[in-house]
Amino acid sequence: MAGLRTLLEIGGEVNKSINFDTLYVFNSNKTTASNGGACCLWTVPAGVSWFAVEMWGGGGGGGEACCCRAGWGGGGGSYARKFITGLSGDGGEEYTICAAGSTGCSRSTTGCSSFPSFVSINGGAVQICAAGGTAGTTRCDFQLNCSNSGCQHVQNSLTSFCGTMGIPGIYGGAKGSSHCSTQTWQTMNQAPFTMSNNGYSKDGCSGFCGGCCSGGYARWPGGGGPSAVSHTTGPFCGGPGAGGLVNIYYPIVQDI
Numbered sequence: 001m002a003g004l005r006t007l008l009e010i011g012g013e014v015n016k017s018i019n020f021d022t023l024y025v026f027n028s029n030k031t032t033a034s035n036g037g038a039c040c041l042w043t044v045p046a047g048v049s050w051f052a053v054e055m056w057g058g059g060g061g062g063g064e065a066c067c068c069r070a071g072w073g074g075g076g077g078s079y080a081r082k083f084i085t086g087l088s089g090d091g092g093e094e095y096t097i098c099a100a101g102s103t104g105c106s107r108s109t110t111g112c113s114s115f116p117s118f119v120s121i122n123g124g125a126v127q128i129c130a131a132g133g134t135a136g137t138t139r140c141d142f143q144l145n146c147s148n149s150g151c152q153h154v155q156n157s158l159t160s161f162c163g164t165m166g167i168p169g170i171y172g173g174a175k176g177s178s179h180c181s182t183q184t185w186q187t188m189n190q191a192p193f194t195m196s197n198n199g200y201s202k203d204g205c206s207g208f209c210g211g212c213c214s215g216g217y218a219r220w221p222g223g224g225g226p227s228a229v230s231h232t233t234g235p236f237c238g239g240p241g242a243g244g245l246v247n248i249y250y251p252i253v254q255d256i
Helices: none
Strands: 020-025 038-043 051-056 069-072 079-084 094-099 117-121 126-130 137-140 152-154 165-167 173-175 185-188 245-251
Touching: 020 038, 020 094, 051 117, 051 126, 069 173, 069 185, 079 126, 094 245, 117 245
Parallel strands: none
Antiparallel strands: 020 245, 038 094, 051 079, 051 245, 069 137, 079 165, 094 117, 117 126, 152 173, 173 185
16 A cells, blocks of 8 residues: 655655654454454654654445345545644653444445544544445345446445545445346445555356355455345345554654
């Protein structure tokens, strides 16, 4: 993934390299359902007067399917970055850092919207946040002989962020068909700047099963989960969206 570390230029002279320590916050069960995310309390080390943050919100979960249902997967989480400046340099400031959890396996035709990642002053204001991805959804006869079919069902709503710079995540997408299930499929969008590909499902004839066997696992961090696909069986749960990630970069004191 494209790290903020490669873009850090604050506080240094031209052509001078600044070395950094990095703190990563995430749940190690990256794509399992309902992993709870991860939060920690971080104390700024002495000598550090600024630090940089980049983060991804969690991915949205897919919808459930039974008899003749299919649709689109969950959307990717948002990306955000920010420099936190103006610290005393004496150390001791405390920040709460939270990486979004994964969603559950939905038992509803509308999946689970995901959770945000954020950094806040301990007990105080949020400094930067990245919203979670939107839920996937299934529709009756999406893949055959239905008014919902026969067109490109790409959802274009965006999630949000707060920070100096960010890129919203977008809904998952899918293609229905009024003729044949082999012409239908769905996407589970990755989060911005993760350098992974969108997840593409099997076609509507190959994917008569729930969650992961239909659309694959969500891409971590912040990738959307697959909606289930079914003709006459089920119900099958929608697949979970992946959890989020927060990276903290701060200068190694002796190199400043």
